[in-house]
Each structure stands twice: as structure tokens, then as C-alpha cells.
């Protein structure tokens with residue numbers, strides 16, 4: 001049996017991130033800061049002073065710790081707390097009113113909520129997730145944040161993301177694939193998970209992530225875009241997925257280049273790592289379907 005646990009984890013990510021790894025590992029265990037995204041349906045306003053991240057299209061404020069979100073007198077939650085890096089996935093997707101958009105792995109629903117804000121209940125927004133208990137959280141977030149009358153163009157579905165393409169093809173304008181991933185921050189936080197960690201874990205995830213991406217590309221129209229994102233550090237689940245796409249589907253897609261207020265360029269996409277600004281880890285890449 002191969003090496004497992006912290007030693008294997010250190011060896012694997014040390015080789016991947018070289019001299020950056022020790023700082024990166026320490027930053028994964030540091031307390032997280034948050035962005036609060038204002039819920040425009042709540043009537044709440046942030047205090048006028050407060051730090052923000054220039055370049056985000058959502059009204060927001062940044063603090064290390066926020067009071068727990070609460071309902072206003074209008075009956076809706078005042079703000080949604082996220083990692084700033086996660087917001088970039090929706091900025092990259094840029095869903096517009098009138099478009100047909102799928103959030104393929106949507107639960108608990110933070111990014112779907114942001115999509116809904118941008119789409120203003122015009123077009124179609126599908127939030128999909130295979131897990132029933134996690135789908136319940138999507139419904140809860142939408143009901144807590146958005147009036148029912150403004151949810152008529154929102155649907156929650158339960159497809160297996162790897163198989164959706166067997167039932168529908170060339171139908172949607174945009175797909176967000178925020179894929180299940182290694183989530184090394186959580187592994188480091190959980191002694192039992194860490195003791196069981198082995199490189200096979202990220203290799204197996206990369207196989208299902210590629211199947212989901214292939215399915216996502218099949219269900220969008222020619223000219224449509226897929227944003228593929230993970231909160232993984234492992235390159236196997238990030239740029240390497242796109243290398244594989246070039247091998248299997250070269251000529252049928254092109255990468256879209258975009259820069260963001262935080263993070264750094266990678267070979268095929270964009271990555272936010274917590275050793276620099278405290279946000280992330282988060283990786284995203286934008287793929288346009290050509291045929």
C-alpha cells in the first residue's frame with residue numbers, strides 16, 4: 001500500500017507547489033475572512049464606510065467576521081456570506097436576464113443565488129444537485145433571500161451531472177460547473193480525513209470532474225460557455241482537466257481569457273490562493289463551445 005496521511009499529503013503538494021507549499025499550507029489553516037453580498041430584496045443597506053473589492057459587480061462589504069445574517073422587516077435575509085474567490089465564478093459566467101443557465105452542482109446554492117440576482121427572474125435558471133439533503137438547502141436559500149414571485153424562472157433538479165448529456169444536448173447558453181473536489185482546506189481541518197488521504201483521492205475526483213465537464217459542454221449550445229471551477233489546490237483537478245479536454249476534444253472549444261481583482265493567471269485559467277490575499281483556494285476557467 002502506498003503512503004497515506006499527512007506525510008503523503010505534504011509530499012504530494014510540496015512537489016506541486018515547491019517553495020510556496022509551507023506558506024500555502026499555513027494559510028489554509030488560518031481563520032477565513034468573508035464578503036457579505038447585499039440582498040437587494042431585504043431593504044438592508046451596509047454602513048457607508050467599509051472595505052470593498054473593486055471590480056465585483058455585486059454590492060458587498062468585506063470584514064474578518066460578520067454578524068450572522070438575519071431577516072429584515074421585509075422578511076428576507078440581509079446578506080449572504082461567501083469567500084470572495086467564489087464570487088469570481090459567477091462574475092466569469094456573467095449570466096444575463098433572458099439566458100438559459102444551469103448551475104450543474106449547485107448546493108448549497110450560494111452561486112445560484114448570485115446568478116439569480118444577475119438574471120432578475122428572466123430566462124431560465126436551473127440549480128441542479130444530486131444530493132436530496134443539499135437540494136433542500138438550495139430551496140431554503142432561495143426562499144430566505146428571494147420573494148416567491150421572483151422565483152418563477154428558477155428550477156431545482158436532481159440529475160447526475162455526468163449523465164445529463166444523455167438526455168439533453170445543445171440547449172443552454174451557460175453552465176456553471178462548480179465541481180465536487182479535493183477541498184484540501186477541509187482535509188487539513190479533519191484529522192480522520194487527513195490520516196486517510198492518498199494521491200488516489202485527487203486522481204479519482206479528476207476522472208469524475210472530466211466526465212461532468214464533458215457533459216456540461218454537450219448540453220450548451222454552440223457559442224455558449226461553461227465555467228469550470230473547484231476549491232481544490234491539486235492541479236490534477238484544475239489545469240490538468242483542461243489539458244485532457246484538449247487531448248479529447250481539441251478544436252471543438254476555445255478558452256476565454258479574463259482577469260479578476262484577486263488571484264493569478266494559470267496555464268488555462270485563474271487561481272486564487274490564500275497565501276497571497278487570504279481568499280480561496282479557488283480555481284476557475286472559462287470555456288467557449290465552438291462545435
Ligand SMILES: C[S@@+](CC[C@H](N)C(=O)[O-])C[C@H]1O[C@@H](n2cnc3c(N)ncnc32)[C@H](O)[C@@H]1O
Nearest residue numbers: 105106107108109110111130131160161178180
Ligand atoms: C463544491 S459543491 C457545490 C457548491 C455550490 N456551487 C455553491 O456555490 O454553493 C459540489 C456539489 O456537487 C454535488 N454533486 C456531487 N456529485 C454530483 C453529480 N454527479 N451530479 C450532480 N451533483 C453532484 C454535491 O452534492 C455538492 O453539493
